[in-house]
Amino acid sequence: MSLLSLLIFIPLVAGLIILLLPSIWQQHYKYLALGAIVVQLLLSAYVYLNFDGSVYSGIDTQSKYQLVERLPWIRLDLGSFGALEIDYFLGIDGLSMPFLVLSSLVMLVALISSWEIKDNLKGFFALFLLLDTAVMGVFCALDFFLFYVFYELMLLPLYFLIGMWGGIRREYAAIKFFLYTLFGSVFMLLVIIGLYFSVTDPQTGNHTFNMLHMMNPDNYVQGSIFSALANQELFGIPARLLAFIVLFIAFAIKVPVVPLHTWLPDAHVEAPTPVSIILAGILLKIGGYGILRICFSIFPDAAIESAWWLGLIGVVSIIYGALNALAQKDLKRLIAYSSVSHMGFVMLGIASVTSEGISGAMMQMISHGFLSSMLFFLVGVIYTRVHDRQIPNFRGLALIMPKYTTFVMIAFFASLGLPGFSAFIAEAFSLIGAFNSESINGLLPRWMAVCGSLGMLLGAAYLLWTLQRMFFGKTRLWGGEDWRQKLTDLNGREIFALTSLSVMALLLGIIPSLAFDKMNASVLELIRLVNLR
């Protein structure tokens, strides 16, 4: 059992143990889950420390991946179709490694916030840990089939977590989320199958699901549908472009980009706090990761062709999300829309195909992972206290909850891009990359970066306005004296979670090399691959 498998399956094992334990001990399930996730965090920290970013640049060469694990999983002789070759193929490079650390830390925070969950603990923690397994698996998988399995496996626990422990309209939100994501992934399956029949393993000659083989144009069967040389067309669109678009839509739903974002506010608003944290902290990143790892690496030609549109989508997401956030009255919905806006920077950075842009986008994903988890955690804090999160119902919270206000200010200013926090570096370099793109590869016009920077202004506007409305001024609460009693300041557990997140954001903002050093080589390798076409 190698390190990555341990990382993936420890939560699953813990989840199974929880299922087997009798319900009398349900108050202790969380400690078991906590144990599993702490072990996972320690493992991922170990992986982080031992990861050599300059050597393991990964992308399309197996030898450049660290901790590779490749076992034959499914081998079926299908007669005239050749032999089915599916590997249990794991490995990490600079693109996936940061997400392992991010996921395990966010999982820890989400778990800490699930202390507030009171009903059906067995189901909750089992699903939670299953979700953890699936997420880790997605980031480690290098076989497309395995990736897809983990990708779909994520949906199931999320659907139930939202649908069973959510708010009033939880079923609507859960179904909406489920259908959106399924819509994307069903078409993805078609592309996967198409790729399978187009790509062969150069050693065995069998068709394969290996992603790394898919990245190499030499492995494509001559005249097959996705072969770059064959230039096949489907519905009058080049097949490779169509496949890219389909995959992009699948991942863009996850990111999410305008106009595929509408599941996000509903899902966030209805989901319980831990699930919101996971959704914003990890799930959205899978979209960005998928675009880099799969869309750009397997279909670089189509990526270059559609970069302009991706950039446009990014800019639109930034501004559109920010404007929507400005109009919100529900704090959680506001933060959900701000996620749309922040993830727009990721799209913009990726679309630029410059090292600054992609690094900035990666950084933005990591930073947004920490910050949005923090924001949702903070919303959860007041929501569990008074079961309300309408902005107009609160005023002057700073007087009664000073520690809480401090963390809210840290989170707000960090996510509006105050220098010293990770979001600043991320957004600045996404924009710089987008701006630079015209000079380097001519993909994005310069106005996109300038327009994108408006998002930073709007971000300041909606966050500061919220801060002013909810926290400053004389204390006035909708629920009166009752609320004042209930709105106690943070306790130790919450302070621990929030502190760890803000320290991460601060560390990455001051010493960005902590992240950049690990992923630089991979980013350069990716750009080389994309420019190779």
Next chain:
Amino acid sequence: MSVEQIIFYVFAAMVLSSALFVVATKNLVHSIFLFFITLFSMAGLFVFALADFIALSQIVIYVGGVLVLMIFAFLLSNKQILDNPKPMRSRFLGIHHLPGIFVALVFFLVLIWTISLVDIGQLQWVKESQENTVKASDNTIHYIGINLMTRYLLPFEVVSVFLMMALIGAAHLARKERKV
């Protein structure tokens, strides 16, 4: 019209009228006593059918056995049975009697129709039974006895066993159940 005929019709009228009173009266005790009259008159009718043994049996078994059984059963057991739990529905032609009256009437018409259609007196086997016809002077008991002990021996025994079973069963059912 001979005296014989007059007496027959008197008996027939008594049977029918008393039977009608039996079903029409609301008082259970009255109806049972009227039923008693019906049975007596039936015995008279049997006599006219040249079956005096049957008439006697009718009186002994029915009047002596069945009716006494009925009355004793009431008297021995709860008296409440005799007064109606609810006052009887007032009208004879109440809505819930209608199906009964209707069916009975239709049945009656069908039967009359059938009987008149058949013309029993001219039936084949009736006409051919000149030898076999009982005369008023014949002793039917003789033949009954012979037949019972020969041709109908098995049914006779079965009936006797059955009768005993019925008696035992009735006794068993009717005994006061002891609460366990």
Next chain:
Amino acid sequence: MDTITQETTCILALVATLMPLLSFAGILLVPGRTDRGAFFSILNISFSLLLSVLVFIKVWDQPVVHQQLEWFTIGNWHFKAGILINNLSALMLLLISLIAALVHIYSLKYMEGDPYLFRYWAYLGLFCFSMFGLVITDSLLLLYMFWELVGFSSYLLIGFWFTRKAAVQANKKAFIMNRLGDLGFLTGIMIIFTQFQTLDISLLFSEGGFVSHATIQNGFWVFSSNKMPDIWLTIAGLAFFFGAAAKSAQFPLHTWLPDAMEGPTSVSSLIHAATMVAAGVFLLGRIYPIFNSEVLLVIAVIGAFTAFMAATIALVQNDIKRILAFSTISQLGFMMLAMGVGAYGSAIFHLITHAFFKCLLFLSAGAVIHEMHHLKEKYKLDIDHQDIRLMGGLRKFMPLTFITMLLAALALIGIPGTSGYLSKDAILIQAFEWSEGQAGFWKVIPYSALITSWLTAFYISRLIFKVFFGRLRLNDICGQTFSLHEAPKIMTYVLVALATFCLFPFFSFNPLHYEHSWIIEGLNVVSNIGRVNIYHTLIPAAVNLFAVLIIYLSFTWYVKRGKSPDLSNSALFRFAENQWYFDKIYQNSFVNGILLLSRSVFAFDKAVVDGFVNLLGRATVLIAGLSQWLDRRVVDGVVNGAGSVTKIIGNFARHFQTGRLQHYLVTMLLIVLSFFIIKYFSQAI
């Protein structure tokens, strides 16, 4: 200077920078009483001051000190963090630490008794740290970071009394307007990075740096292998200037500064008069070579316009701090004008002198406000303790404050013998010299500056006369006789200390010739114009003669006659009083526009985007329902038909199953009967 001294200098500067951060972190992280931290911060800032003096002595008129370390790498680009100390930054370092130290000491008394005092000291620490960082850093990226941090700490300090609605609105406004400027700065950084692939200030902007090597060829801005249309050079300059304009409260981004006066007066004096607002001028100084002539012209025009506009507004304000705030905007306009006309050294010189006398003005005003506030608290009066219409005759109660403030006001007017005379005349003279080379319309600029300086004389003398001369008008209003005290001793010490810096000897031994000022000599590498020009004698004479006349005019209006012509109904007066309606225009067009836009975008999102999704969902459900209907009626119908027939019959038959014996019998007999009847009729047929 050899490397070892370079390193020590850098370490000194670094330590000086980090000391206030230490007080920020220390005060916030170490729990304790709510008024903790005063001693700690003053100690730290004094230490910084000491180190700054050392650095200044080492660096002034010496080669530039520059040390850097690898910070992080993105792709193939290496970003370095380092310290770059030249004359400009050493001077700024000294200025900031000196004023900060004085303000710290002043706050000791001024802020006494506030319930959340530790936050005040912590925020001041953060501000000083970011300001120091801003002046010593060598990278545009770091400069930008500190630039925003300065804005952030200003946000915190303006909103220090966060229960006041006006304060939190003001700090939000300040931050957002600064953010708007920051976007300009960021755009500038993006352009610079794209063109030169580095953000190192010394590489870019030093003599013979990259910027000076870039050339314009055939409409392209070319540097080695990179080129972009030359419009981007202008855009870069404008973008940087836009950033500087936000920070230095220049038109059109000036409206946050008057509102920022909601913060404590000590904060206003440090941040919104002396240091932070000067950062814009400092930025222009750091990146001066990037500006081409068009941008410089824009800077000059905007500077002159802002100066004039703010001065007119200051004429009619009644809030003592607001008058000073508009005066600050106006003076910053002078500095921008100086930058625009190429008087780089004079701009910085004015920055320095202005920092002292404006800080002093604010602190004296603070002393006045402090005493008025005491009065208000003591007698529970319902008055605005910052309204100059209620003051008067304070010179008898607070003589020391009066004298110091008078000195500062004279410096602001530019009376010979004060520091302000030197720097202001330098700007005016150079502006006139610059206009020689300009065509037609632009000659207006120096004249507007001239008029502005006269307006300055008027509004500041109005302030002084109204506050310190005559009788206490509060007595008339409340019908009581109040008396005030001199400000606490510590505060007066600070005032006196600052007042000495308003005098000429600190800047030049020749009270009349600005060229001899050591600051100009230290900075002004290009100025080689001697006193040959007629402007050099004419302008100071004209300015001062006229200024004295104006002072006399206001003296007659406000002191001698005790009443001034009432202009408050004239259109111009109201125009100025409403600050040229900028706030209203911004509120109505931009703020409300954006809010309206955001609401309509949200409605669009809900109705169209989400509506489309829901419509799809509903359509799917409808189709599913249809197919289900078909399935049930047609496919299942056949199957269920048999079943349902049975069921119907069963249900029908169920009614016979009444459990009533007699019903059964009736049925049975009816059947028998019908059997008979049928039998008969069938036979009959």
Next chain:
Amino acid sequence: MIPLAHFMFVSAALFCIGIYAVLSKRNAIMILVGIELMLNAAILNLVTFSKHDKFEASGQVFALFAIILAAAAVAVSLAIILNVYKYYRTIDPTKIDNLRN
């Protein structure tokens, strides 16, 4: 000599009265009486036809059996009625509808 048909008319009338009693009475005992009436009608028929069967006398023998069985039936049904009354406190057969549905 009385014609056979007249006996049969009487028998038919009696039978129908019995039917009516069985069908519409709300009292188990009256139903029992109705049954007895019907039985008597049947016996009357048997006896009547037995007139033309002198030697075998099957009609009369059957009439005897019928009388005996009727007596037994009465005994048993009376016992049942008493028991029913014990359980349900009623002898109205319409109320005793445990078999319903």
